[in-house]
Amino acid sequence: MNVALGRAGVTLGLAAAVLGVVTIGWGLIRRKPELIRLSRAYAVLVFLGGILAFVAMERALITRDFTVKFVYDNGSSRTPALYNFATLWGALEGSIILWGTILGGYLVAVVVKFRKRLEDPLVGWAVLTMLAVAAFFFFLMAGPANPFESVNPAPGYDGPGPNPLLQNHPLMAFHPPMLYLGYVGFTVPFAFAIAALVTGRVGEGWLLSTRRWTLIAWGFLTAGIVLGAWWSYEVLGWGGYWAWDPVENASFMPWLTATAFIHSVMVQERRGMLRVWNLSLLCATFALTILGTFITRSGVLESVHAFTESSIGPALLIFFSLIVLVSVGLIGWRGDRLRAPGRIDSPISREGAFLANNVLFAGFAFVVLCGTIFPLLVEAVNDDRISVGSPYFNRMTIPISLTLLFLMGVAPVLPWRKASGELLRHRLIWPAWVGAATMVLGIALGARGVAPVLAFGLGGFAAGSAGRQLVLATRRQGWRGLVGRANGGMIVHIGVVMIAVAVAASGSFVRQAEFTLEPGQSARFAGHTLTYEGQVYRDEGEKLVNQALIRIDGTGPWGPSLNQFPGGTQTISTPSVRSTLTDDVALSLIKVPTDGETAMTVRVTIQPLVVWLWIGGGVMALGTLLAVFPGRRRNPIDPVSAPLPGARASSGPTPATDGSSRTDDPGSTADPDDRRDPDDRRDPQEVPA
């Protein structure tokens, strides 16, 4: 029953996607609007197929229908409800269902949002591209990664359950869906980029249509990554949250290129420049999500997060090649149209800062890519085995991150076009003093070392300048000063600063040690007292829990445990963390007393400010939400520059309405520096009749 339902869903999705590509493609080439309009139906059908497959699988999991191979392999009657539900994305085949369903959802959202423009070739090609991507994922479900294979279980069979690491923390229910909403969300801007290239309408129209979609996808990806780090911290039990593992890197690379894009896109909107670059960033972001899935699933690179290896590696690699080929080919083909006239007046300007930002983000992504695949390269060249791990990544990325923090402090106060020294001195003095104060505070609290102290100072600087913008904007616009892309963006910046400071503090001032304690015995470490009270052993059904009760500075008891899951020989260590706003004490059990003994060994990791990572992640998500929230319909008031008395914001809802690069930027008229040639003929317009 479930198998039939699921297969029906997969078939429906695959058929709708393939037919949709053919029909819409035919309609676009032959200019038959009635065919193109069918995209709505196909989108809905693909979504329906995905939902059917999803429901069938969840039903099979909940009813423990072991005739479904996926449930046979990953389900278990002992798994608690939440983890049982989350098992769907705990293994490869199920996660593809989630992917397909989310993609279907985005497809429907696109055809609904653009319902009035479905016949527009730009939208048509975009939907076609999305359908093609959907066709690939439903093909995976139909063939190489079929979740609905049926098996004949022996009577009374009970499955092994999901990987123990995946049923150890409730975050598992949220982290993968968030990540997938982000990954899949980038299909939308990618599809529009491809459509723009195919139709030759490479101007700014498609950008404006998709920028909110990009922001939403970026927000989800950010949330997914932060939740993933949190999950690592709470589950893997080594007191860390980010290990530069290939799978972590795979999710981080598209984030970096997407972040570069959401900054550089503003240059294109204002100045019409950087078209090739922006298109490349979008294509790269999408291609990197697929490459990331390949790395996660193929087993080429080893990773703690690669929970299943499977045979879909080649299919993903072929799809990745196809994306790369199509993107690079189209950009090359449209190269002549992509050249935009225009110039940037001064490096000391908003645009100049965005350019530097992009070099740094692209360089950051390159470092991550290089470090991740370098072992493969070396093995291919001279058959040596080497590892590239966190020491490398830290050393390479710390200078880049510090420079980015500096830019984050300067850029928001920079006006477009160019800035005078006087203006900078005026606008930067307070943020700079905030930064200096943070530095002094850090030093006073005992922070030493150039990198962390610089990170504190630059973080304070960046937060100061984001705060300044927000204060100015709210003073002028009330609560509206917190919404819209520019203002929401400043809130995101504050979140980033929190994370940067937390990373610098926790990474630089981590203290770690192992203690073997008898019951009643205490140990002092880094200003905290640990007292071992005793051991608890219990059977929780799905796992055997061997817990040590430990008091930290008299609070608690905290209970790190070693869990034994039946069916797995692995013992999973679940840490217990006492979080406060200033520092985290993480306990992770290394050895429990065995027969005859009473001493246990516990690893203590003390890191300052860790909790600000999660708070910062929340602030980033909130900021993204506010940035997506429609700002004022008028020219988003640039909090950067005071309005000229008497100068009116020029017509149109968005700065780029007159679109093409050849007009002088209408949005920047509010900048005093910009008015170099006031045209007196405008006067009649300004005088009300």
Add this chain to the structure above:
Amino acid sequence: MSAGSPVRRWLPWVLLAIVVVTCLSVATFGSRSAPTAQDRVAAISRTIKCPACAGESVAESNAPASYEIRIDIAQRIQAGQTDDEIRSFYAAKYGDAILLTPSAEGVNLLVWVLPVVAIALGFGALVVAFRRWNADPVAHASEDDRVLVAQALRQEHDAQVADVDGHGEGSSR
């Protein structure tokens, strides 16, 4: 923006520079408690790969091999070995792949150099671009352009006037 004397204008910045330089020199040269043996164990084990796990360092992993290596590192530190000696011992036993920091020799040099070169090239390209943009004189509107703009504006204006006229008021001119 004030039109004060240069001293008044620059004073806050000079003070700021003094504060920052002071902080950074304290951060660099200030007395730091010497790392304890435990700190050293933690630091070294973060640079050594767990031989039995997928992509985790000895510090991160809970595998028995990592546990043994952490104990061994502690013993070696007690025996007075330097960090590098300890690392090269493991490299001799397990191959260079156990070190998470690739050496800067041979092909491995590339992983250190390539990103730096790429970023330098990126900034180099920016410098070149800005040079070119600056060499390009600001494109002032030509006479033709002015005529065109004037024409367009006049049309718009006329239309506006016509619109106003349509509402029954007299000519505003």
Add this chain to the structure above:
Amino acid sequence: MSVTDETVPPDAGGGDGGSGDDPGAPRRRSNAARNAAIVVGVVLVGLIALLATRGTSQDLESNIVGQAAPDFVGQTTDGESFRLSAHRGEWVLVNFFATWCTECIIEHPQLQQIDQELGGEGVQLVSVSFSDDAAKVRTFFESKGDDWPVLTEDTGRVALDYGVSKVPETYVVAPSGVVVARLIGVTATEVEQIIDQSGVDASAGSGANGG
């Protein structure tokens, strides 16, 4: 920039809601984008080829095969002393194991077979516990009734000297004192094969081939 060179490309006509698409840029450009695309394309093809030709990654392996076997000395569970170098001239199997390791328990009968069949032919078996409890190991071996030397004290260091990453691992030390093989899941036939191939008679005595 004059407005006159506006050439609307034929396919750009569709209503874009007036949101300002580029009406077509002049066509006199160099092909910088195309050239860049070609370069990027070539690099990416290389990347794809690299990814396509790599097998799955494996665990780290000991580097010690082919090198002189690190000597070790320790007290066996029987209270006797065992020194590896004292067995120069014999084949020695150094077996690393733990009682918490399922594969080791599966492997155990093979070890018993080796001890019985080859023990008399100049093959010495020694087991070294790995990250395990001495008492547990003793009980384990007593329950099996085995009597080859088993080391339990301070064995982590020995294991790391051999580059052990996961138990069970067995290192075959030739009479010359050189490690000739690293076996995971040892069998008697495999050991016999290695001895046969080496051409060194197991009972031939010491110093036959210097290493």
